Amino acid sequence: MIASTKGGEGKTTTAVHLSKVSAMLGYKTLFIDLDPSMDGTKWFNLEPADDDFFIGDILSADGTADKNPDRNPVGWAMQMALQSDWDENLFVIPSHESLGTLELNTDPAMELRLKKSLIGADYDVVIIDCPNRSGGPLLRSALLVADTIIYSATGDEGGYEGVNGARKALQIFQEEQELRGYPAKIEEAGTVFCGYQEVATPRMTSKIVDDLRELGVLLTPLVPARTCVRESRTARRWVGEWGKKSEPVINAYMELGKKIIK
């Protein structure tokens, strides 16, 4: 899972790039969009129509009766994922704006539904793009299935704070699970730094990079800033289509992917 409790810190960019890189490395990969803002879903150009399946159908026991009367989500992550046209190894479970209403759902059984949906799934890698929250059922659903947490940060004010917030959320979750008698084993892979300006590096960027390094959670290489990343998002395409311009970004994510994906 990719997390930061601040907005605009590179979670979606990292989740989308790592998913494609993972697929390129030959892993059967599932991207799960857990963010009601649907940024990852839109990037893959897989926005569901109103009656199409989306992650909310897995998470919610209500409102799915017409799609699956027994409402038990076991195996749905295999059955319902969409094939991405970016790569034959890449599958996507899209999000929808209505997912936001589930943040108000306090039924603890809901939080296990994502885990249930993955029972029997034969993906090699599952990557979850999380919303920028410090708690709530969506984040807890992800924490219940994750074996690795990846933070992301850009050079803006919230970079360091967002990583610390996500670490705190992880710590609280782990303490709660310990008390329940089911200790969580979630490994912190570290922080992907997104959009590093190599030339005329802003002082704030250098400070955040130094602070993350000091905290022992900085992953290298840093991902360089390139306008093609934004362009590819607007075009809803894989950045590789931008040719040579995209190589520094893809190479960085490829190296990071090889470090993180086991």
Ligand SMILES: Nc1ncnc2c1ncn2[C@@H]1O[C@H](COP(=O)(O)OP(=O)(O)OP(=O)(O)O)[C@@H](O)[C@H]1O
């Ligand atoms: N390598 C890069 N080069 C240029 N811009 C980048 C790069 N990586 C990320 N960005 C930009 O940083 C901004 C934030 O990225 P992103 O949307 O992935 O963050 P997020 O944490 O998912 O945000 P949210 O909390 O809203 O979900 C975007 O405008 C994105 O284009």
Ligand SMILES: [Mg+2]
């Ligand atoms: Mg996002």
